[in-house]
Amino acid sequence: MFNFNLGMIFTCLTQAHSRTCYLQRAWLGMLILLVGAPSFATTLSLQEAQQLALNQDIYFQGSKLEEAAYQYDSDAADRWDNPTITTTLQSVPTDGFSLNQEPMTQLKLGIRQAMPRGDSASISRTIAIEQAQKEPVKRAARRAWLLREVSMDWLAWYQAEQTVVLLREETQSIVQLLEMVESSYRSGVGGTQQQDIIQLRLERLRLEDTLLQEQQAASVALAQLSRWFDFSSEVSFTVPETLNHHDIYPFNASFARQVERRDLLNIIDAHPSVQLLAKDEIVATQKLSLAKEQTKPMWAFEAAYGYRQDAQNGISQADFVSVGVQVDLPLFSSKRQDANVSASAARLGATSTQRRLEVRRLAALAEASETQLVSLLARQQLFDTALIAQSERLAESALNAYMADKGAFDDVMRARISHISAKLDALALHVDIAKNLAELAYLYYPLIKEQPKDTHRSAIGLNRGSNIDTHTITAIGAQQ
Structure with missing residues (x-):
């Protein structure tokens, strides 16, 4: 098995054509031939999965072509x-x-x-320009959405793979316990009974069945993740051993609670999905002006x-x-023209309403996610400080009591099941927090789109022209 840096290799394999990439490809090919292995394993981090998805998403290419088409339309619209x-x-x-x-x-x-009617040619050109300017906003909205979707799929894969690791560790522990109980039974020490051995063997079989199910779930999760990018069949992926929440969400956990409602709305108003509706509103305004020019x-x-x-x-x-x-x-077409003006005015009002509703929806999602995050973090603290440790002590105490012929074997099994269940719940909780943070990263995309290293400095730079208070941003940076 070999470990490689996907950030360089996969970029070269997919699109780059620099001299460095050619050397990387040659090196990779020679290494595969030398080792004679049909496949190699590599760790796929969340950031690498996101970058691969962004590099290989064909939507961006189509959007750029659409932008160029609207630019050509703008040149053609302002001609007689x-x-x-x-x-x-x-x-x-x-x-x-x-x-x-x-x-x-x-x-x-x-x-x-x-001659064109009034300023209809100039307005048509403006509409085409605004349509072209929508495409970069569409690409930003697509990027924010894609990062969230890839994060959710990657986290589901991570949870399945880590569950497999925990189950394998528990299976090994069961095997060791079985060897200990069988040895005690053969030596006649203590009150070990044959049904204890049978119960342990049955528990091992159940764990193996659960392990197979989780391995299948991990394969399905990886297949679900691979829909965002292509990779060679010679590559097998593994997840990192640890998951850093700060890589998903660069702010502290209570960011939204440090800003006022008005400031939160200003942040959400800069979200690409809201800005896209704002562009639609500008286009609708120009179409209303165009309809008036037709009179x-x-x-x-x-x-x-x-x-x-x-x-x-x-x-x-x-x-x-x-x-x-x-x-x-316009003697016979006045009613038609008036109807067109009224229809354009109604569409403008509908677009404006949609933008305001989108702001409210995203702001409500942000507040709900923050509220949910508080509860998840409280549960995580409970698991980290007490629950995991207590369940482990209970399992050890039950086993010691059984081996000293002072406890029942059923207590040993219940304690072990409780302990593995607590570890699996802790893993699920850890992933749920990460998913919640991925959702918040999507909602606060205007602030973290540059992936800042210094949150305080970047937050100020990204919010120039907004109404976010300086002392609020300072407080955010101070708590990082």
């Missing part, structure tokens, strides 16, 4: 329609079809240019030159020049 050129041979006499027989016969060449008249200008041949008697006939202006009158 092509002029219209007409050629007409008019007033030709039908009795002889001679072009110089009658004085009104002429060859007419005309050009017509229609204005559309003008067109035209000019024509009429060429006439000389008359049959040789007299020269003057050519004609014509100029004209056209304007349409």
Whole structure:
């Protein structure tokens, strides 16, 4: 087995083409050939899984193409329609079809240019620009969502793998206890009975069955995680031995309770999902302006030159020049135009309402997550300070009493089951806290999107222009 740094190797395997990456690939290939192994194991941390998912998510490429398309649309929207050129041979006499027989016969060449309605061209260009500017916000929203989803899947895999580790340790302990009880039974020391041995063997079989189920759950969890990125079939992944909550959530656990409600709303208002709705609101405002421009008249200008041949008697006939202006009158379409304006105004109101609802929803989720986190941390403290230690002492005490022929074997089994259950509950609690922090990291994405090393300095920089009090940010940084 070999351990590698995914941060360098997988980036090179997936997209990079630098000289360093070529060397990494060559080194990796030579190493596999030298050891002759079909696969190697590597530790996949949460940060590496997130980075792999971000690097291989094709949504970002599609979003950039969509942004480029809107930029081209903006260039095309602020252009006039092509002029219209007409050629007409008019007033030709039908009795002889001679072009110089009658004085009104002429060859007419005309050009017509229609103008946009009011400022509709400029507004259409603004709409396309705003649509293009939505794409970076969409990518930010996608990034925040993707980090949360990958975190949840990775944590589910971590819990399953760590559960397997705990069950293997407990199985080994059961095997050692079984050997001890069998030895005591064979030597006739104490009150060991054959049913105690059978009960231990049955417990070992149950643990092995549970272990197989958890191994299956770990494989399913890894498969679920792998949907976010591709990797070679020659690579097998293992989870880190420890999980650092600070890597998921760089602030202290009670961050939201250190800011006022108004400040929390300002933070949530900067969230990409809210900013996306704010962009939709700007687009809806421009579409309302565009609908109002459609009620204005559309003008067109035209000019024509009429060429006439000389008359049959040789007299020269003057050519004609014509100029004209056209304007349409919204006599029959006024109701339709008014209806379009009303519809655009209603959509603007609906978009504004959606943005306010999204702010309230995310703020409520943040407060609920903070409240839940307080309870989870209190439970974790209980497990760390008392419950795990007490259950371990109970298991040791029950075993010692049994070996001294002062206790029942059922007490030993109940104590061991209680102890492993406490350890599994502690693991589940540890993961639940991490999931809660991943949710908070998503909700407070505007503050942690840069993954700051210095929370105090970065929080101030990321919130310039907001209404978050300086003393609040200082208090946050002081408690890190």
